[in-house]
Amino acid sequence: MRIRQLILINLAVWLFCAFVVGASWLINRNAIQGAALSVFQAQGRAAFTLIRATRHWNAAQGSVYVPVSSLTPPNPYLELENRDITDNLGRRLTQVNPAYMTRQISELLADADVNMRITSRNPLNPVNRAGRWESDSLGLMEQTGATEHVDRVGDQYRYMARLDIVHSCLPCHEQQGYKVGDLRGGISFTRSAAHVDPLVNDMLARVDRIHLGIWVLISMIAGLTTSLVFRFRQQLVGSESVQQALRALVETDALTGVLSRRELMNRLHREVDRCNRFDTSLVVLMVDIDHFKQVNDHQGHAEGDRILKRVAEQLQSSLRRVDSLGRYGGEEFTILLPRTSHDEALILARRLLQEVQSMGDVTISVGMACSRDLPDPVTGDVLLKMSDQALYAAKRNGRNRVFCHRELS
Ligand SMILES: Nc1nc2c(ncn2[C@@H]2O[C@H](COP(=O)(O)OP(=O)(O)OP(=O)(O)O)[C@@H](O)[C@H]2O)c(=O)[nH]1
Helix, strand or coil, rough: CCCHHHHHHHHHHHHHHCCCCCHHHHHHHHHHHHHHHHHHHHHHHHHHHCCCCCCHHHHHCCCEEEEEECCCCCCCCCCCCCCEEEEEEEECCEEEEEEHHHHHHHHCCEEEEEEEEEECCCCCCCHECHHHHHHHHHHHHHCCCCCCEEEEEECCCEEEEECCCCCCHHHHHHHCCCCCCCEEEEEEEEHHHHHHHHHHHHHHHHHHHHHHHHHHHHHHHHHHHHHHHHHHHHHHHHHHHHHHHHHHHEEEEECCCCHHHHHHHHHHHHHHHHHHHHHCCEEEEEEEEEHHHHHHHCHHHHHHHHHHHHHHHHHHHCCCCCCCCEEEECCCEEEEEEECCCCHHHHHHHHHHHHHHHCCCCCCCEEEEEHHCCCCCCHHHHHHHHHHHHHHHHHHCCCCEEEEECCCC
């Protein structure tokens, strides 16, 4: 697997983890905010149940009278004959119906952190007229038949429970056209979010901290794995370059830069396999510098080395990319010419001869063997042997010449 792929996989895993953490963070925040609303709904429902019980008690009495006072003046919207009476002690009493009682209780809650309000879209007392949210909630409940509605509006939690017309409501509300079962209005509870939010904010902050921590941890792990991948890559590159250097040492001849004998033999066997399998022609040239001992003796070993290198360069520059040039040993080189006929190889060999001669320092002799001239299947050893014999023939016949194996027989 490539390093880039490892880094991309690492990045993809990090992005996926970041996505999961982000999704979990959002889900948890929404769940906490939803839970806060549910808690407020439960509180509103409990308060409403209590109020409804007191209203039922009031209605069950038939008529409840209390002394008239500044706190409880006669209710002008309660248009009943016996709304106000005088008891046998001479005190003035006024009737308090469920609606009046509910409003009085709501007034007592004015300073509490929960506000309660009896409300209607068609009230007898204009004070009870529904506000925008209350009106919308009542409309929604009328449409859906729901018994309650809860919401967060700005910095307030709001709860509304419906009140339906029952028999005891008819004396006051029948004249408005109501029947039993109609939605008359509702009781709404409002609580400032400031009373709920500290707890919610504390939980949200905890969720934020936990998710931030997880995200930082994942990012650190991703950073660590990425740096490990880079370090691994550096080591890999280092070991690759060492391997390349070792391979170059093994495969090339240190003095001339052409193929080493070992690599030359490898290639020879590969080319022989190929030429046998595909029935193509392979030519081996054995090249030897003439009287090289004299060069060493007269000009010195260092000059001999320099000439060896120049001859190798000259030979190499005349070959195709598919050809192989190697140092067979001493001042002897071997050239492999795959898919080359005898005649083509002969032309090339003669050209090599001329090019080296034109350098002016030395001449070469060339022995040539072509796979087409040998019995099938040809082997590398036979090709080498035959080209070597041809080379000796070239030497025997005066040097600075090409001799083909086929001329030997
Ligand atoms: N400078 C140098 N000389 C080398 C190297 N390898 C072999 N030689 C020399 O090449 C010479 C080869 O000599 P011989 O085998 O007698 O052949 P020759 O003098 O070229 O004569 P013929 O091949 O018969 O033309 C020897 O003197 C070796 O020392 C090398 O790497 N550098």
